[in-house]
Amino acid sequence: MTTEEKHITSYSLYARVLIILMVLTAITITAPSLNLTAFTILIALVIASTKAGIVLTYFMHLKIENTLLRIMVIMVLGIYGSVIILTFADYIYR
């Protein structure tokens, strides 16, 4: 709690994060036109995950939160990843 109260994130950092997000969005939009076949979806997913990570880290303050909250988010991501893996255990081998 004290960390949250003392920490001040600069506007310039927020601005830089915003620019990075916009650049990644632009790449997401242009990537399909490059005709990269199956890699198109992979690129879109990697970019989307990167953007989500950046939003969580900076805009949602995970970078400055306490360990408990970080563990909670990691746990959620672990469950999400496991659910995807199990689902694909069906799709890949079907």
Added chain:
Amino acid sequence: MTEESYPIAHPSYLVDTGKRKGIKAWLTTCDHKRIALLYLWSIMVFFIIGAILGETMRTELFRPGQQFYGPQTYNAIFTLHGLIMIFLIVIPGLTVVFGNFVMPIMIGANDVAFPRLNLFSWYLYILGAAVVVVSQFAGSGPPDTGWTFYAPYSTQTHTNVIAAVSGAFILGFSSILTGINFIVTIHRLRTPKMTFFKMPLLPWAVYATAWIQVLATPIIGITLLMIIGERVFRIGFFDPALGGDPILYQHLFWIYSHPAVYIMILPAMGVITEIIPTFSQRRIFGYKAIAFSSLAIAGVGYFVWGHHMFTSGMSKEAIWVFSLLTFLVAVPSAIKVFNWVTTMYKGSIDLKPPMLYAMAFIFLFTIGGLTGLVQGALATDIQVHDTSFIVAHFHYIIFGGVGFAFLGGLHYWYPKMFGRLYNIRTANIAWGFLFTGFNLLYFPQFVIGLEGMPRRYFDYLPQFTLSQQISTVGGYLLGIGLIIMIVNLFRKSGEKAPDNPWGGKTLEWQLPSPPPEENFSTPPNVSDFPYDYD
């Protein structure tokens, strides 16, 4: 903290002390105890409707052939029965009633972390319920998909599916908000001396449940929106004719709906864990094992959804993995059962109604759990899939487990909730009807399921007649038991309850019956162990 601590300055939470009186005071309350009762009344009303629908189905099945309604009506009725019982009663059920009423008191808090959000969750629940009910009467006829809304049928049937899934979507929001509220409450509002391992086990169960509510419910929300997207915009998510995959629907549905079974059963296990030490006057055996098994059930329970889909066309590799995980989730459930039984060993057992319900829970839940392993095993699942064996297993878990735990909890905390006692003898008689009726109703379904009786059929071969008739008689006995129980609990002549009628040790029994609006005027004393009977 005795009754003398609360003179006239601290009236019961049932007394209107604010500007608003009567129904207005109740509909705008932010008191967790009143909100618990709002949920209790709502759930009871829906339960009566759901039970009547169930009784009509049993009556229709008394003889082979059509009795008084046809197959389409039967499909609509079992769909509505499932929607009401699952989405309006057992998913919110114990969490919103006992989680709201006793959990904050048990951790020494005066309310939940977000009281207004708590009331808003109840309004969302009522709105969602209203939309589900309207879906039965508006538009193109009541949905006939079953409560699972399996695609592609749910994307093609001409019945009123969109309204029904919209109702379920809204109910999901209610569930998520309650989950967030309870997680924050348990982290932030425990009384200062109450560490996690001094917390009673119902809050542990509610905590594990809340995580499932928050993490799993959004998936069903998205899935239901995908049904609407496919019906309205013809987006090919699930319909092979549109390029979709029907098994994808089953994955998405069960990724939520299997953990939802644990949303139902975990708080039920929490209630049983409170009842057994009180009526055995024994320390709970294996406190940490029970606490961690709640988390383990919540965790492993995420990864077993595929066992609903063994015959759907999944890859055999996935089937093996899901079968293994299914057997693993039985371990923490068994840990709880062994700990309950061991707690009772050499205890001073008092067979009051809450304990009868708790013991019935262990018996029925064990039958339900072990028959679940029959379905978790790949070979036997082929035999019993989509038969009435599934109906029996499911009801042994959901009614025999969740339902009996709910009734046990209601009989346990009823004196605290309302400040009145019920008639013990009548409650025991009601329990007798319920236990006998339940087993007569559902056990024959195991037998005829193994013999090939399909589920969700309004007609059957003559060879199943006797078992179906035994089931129907059991259903009527169950109904009689429910009527006796409701009349006994809610007649107005019960004598005044003492603060601690059962000799419980957790904090709610240190408050007056019924508790004051503000639970604790000073932080309560917390003992080193919440079940310090010896």
